[in-house]
Amino acid sequence: MKIKTDSYMFEMIRTELTDAVGDANVDVKFADKFGHSIDYYWIPEMWHDRGKECPKADFIVHPGSTEEVAKVMKIANQYKIPVVPWGGGSGSQGGALPIYGGIILDMKRMNKFYGVDRESYTVRCQTGIIARHLEWNCNKEGFSTMHLPASISCATIGGFLAHRGTGVLSTKYGKIEDMVMSLEVVTPSGEIIRTLPVPRHASGPDLTMLFLGSEGTLGVITEVTLKVHPQPEAREFRAYIFKDFHTAMQAGATLMRSRLGPCAMRLYDETETKTHVSKVFGINLDRGAYLVFGFDGRKDIVASQMKYAREIMEREFKGKDLGAKGGEWWWENKYKFFYPGYMFHVPQAFGTLDTVADFAHIEKVYWAMKNVVNKEFPDARFIGHFSHWYEWGCMLYARFIFPGDKVPPNEREAAALYNAVWDKAIRAAIANGGVINEHHGVGLKLGRYVKDLYGTAMPVLEGIKKQLDPNGIMNPGKLGFAGC
């Protein structure tokens, strides 16, 4: 629904929104709307690059409290206006794009940090706080959220909750959903609800988990209590080069099966090691696959964990030891991969085919995706690394990249090519035991696969949506739900 800006209705709604959150907190200017029309999804970036105007919201609203969010939701329901919650705008799936206009609910004004509970080791905050700011606040008190993703500088905590984000220490500390104690949520009808205060209980289904990953389609998460951890006495890394990606995968899986409990692990395939890792580190790694892992905690325990991990890497799999320094290269440069010059960029067409599978299937998924991209799209390059490891499997961070001169000049054809790669690669992944996806979310980009993924459970999901959001105002057209 687009509202004509010169209509009585527009002014009526603007007046009500202003009354709810204050005049300074409702933006209707072009520049502000422009700022909320592009996230990190390739399609709007490509449109922008080619001078095509991206869909814009009618109102940018900055609520300052949960109560203000509730007021906005009631207004939106009254007029049946779409509401799209917005955090930092760093999502890669188009999840926060205002494709039907309406209200962008920019949550960053809700950035309160309520301090660390030193008895329970938890922290409470509003969800509009930028993750880096939350982490800095925790650090000042001697703690860490241990949620350290590449988007930490931009994304809000609410953004991570909304799409089940993850950070570089996920292997030990979990994804965001593992870190949550409880939530405060404003439902689409404007009711303020709180989920149970602890995550482990036998008091029925877990409403906390219902809202995590709901991508703003079921309500607005306004406040969260998260687990925090004291800063570890030691954190050590070590890296190895293996003769090929398969051997490195076996070594990594063995380390996970050993239950030694690394805090992080990354494995880059041969191509990414040669082209990407070498560039970021500024060293020449022209052969083999780079694997890095680390442990943190008490110094003596870390030393012991590292000793046994080295035995696995060196004795069982004959990894070439790059030493602690080889591991530090990664830790110190872990975000550098995402800066311009190291990250891909329009006019290139690129995407992250984020997939997760158990160890029994992960290599099959990798090869199925790689083969389909190489075969069907010879102009594209396929690279991959495995970046979030669990006891049972890991996440494949596969990427395809078309050079700029191989991307059709017509934006519709460019989008069609882009979507075709996703269709082929994702269906190959699903057919081989992969799940789409691990931490980027669904958004607009992957909505068309949700029915395939959920199968006969899809009506259950749709029923929940209908119950909570009968007018379908919450982030329409995302997560595979209907538009408006």
Next chain:
Amino acid sequence: MNIDKYEDAIMNCRFCFMCRHLSAIGNVRFTEVDTPRIRAAMLYGLRTGTNSFDDEDFVDALYRQDLSACCARHCVNHYDENGLALAARADVVEAGKAPAAVKRLAAKFVKSAAWKASGNGKVALFLDETTASDKAETAALRKLMKNAAGDYVTVTGGSIGKALKVLGYVPEAKDAAAKFAQFLNGLDVSAVVVPNPAAFDALKNDYPAWGLKLKAKVFCTAGFLLDRKVRFSKSAGELYYLADDFMRNYCGCECPERLLAALKAKNKPFGTNDEETYNCGEGAVVLDRLHPEIVKSLAEYVAARADDPKKDRIVTLGVYAKMALVKYGKLDVKTLNEIAASCL
């Protein structure tokens, strides 16, 4: 266009969010338009027609920027998004689209480009209008200069080009700078001490870039005190020094930190990090005159991060940041020069 000289920043910042957390204005206005990413995207949009200087909101956003340059310091590529913003302002002015408040301010600075010198000596102290307006700062400078230089020449007066440059009036800025360079070169001094960080940056970086040569060596106050090996009899004690935008992010000058060490200061880390700017828009030089409401928000943001706002001894390098933090942040703030003078 002037912005074409900053192709790297336009093309790369427009899709990058890695310094979003450091966007001082974005952090108090909670907006996307006040971030390097969106500013660069809008400037790219000038080429494709999606954005235009006819859009007053776009131009306003360009003039709201705090220009701290902490984004460039943080960036692994050090893209000069501040340079891009200044170039964009110059383009706005050339296009005749400068906001009325900017035009009025620029006209005032053009008129004020006149200086006078008093006193004798081989060293000059330049007191710009902002520095000269702070009695505690000028008293401290007198004490310090007497100790470090003995007799000295005091130069006072108006615009030396920095504010005009920041507002996008580059020819006028160069003209003022050339006149000031000529004025300084007409003095028989071997050193000029510049307490105002913006003015120091102008003489240190802008003037050489514009081909202007100064006969005298340019010092910041801290650098001059260190050069003259001034002895301090007292320790500065516990304080919170707020790193200066110009010194840290523009000039890479560590003289203030070295002076703090010489003063045996126990410099406690302020806030939660040492990446953000706490200078309330000092880099934008005249942000307090264009957008006092934003400077108020920036000062309140800083005050909210003080360990104890009522007791903490906060130290800034320049008077601009001090005034903003005292007026709007209600903090106890002194300049580094005041601290140094109290340690003599």
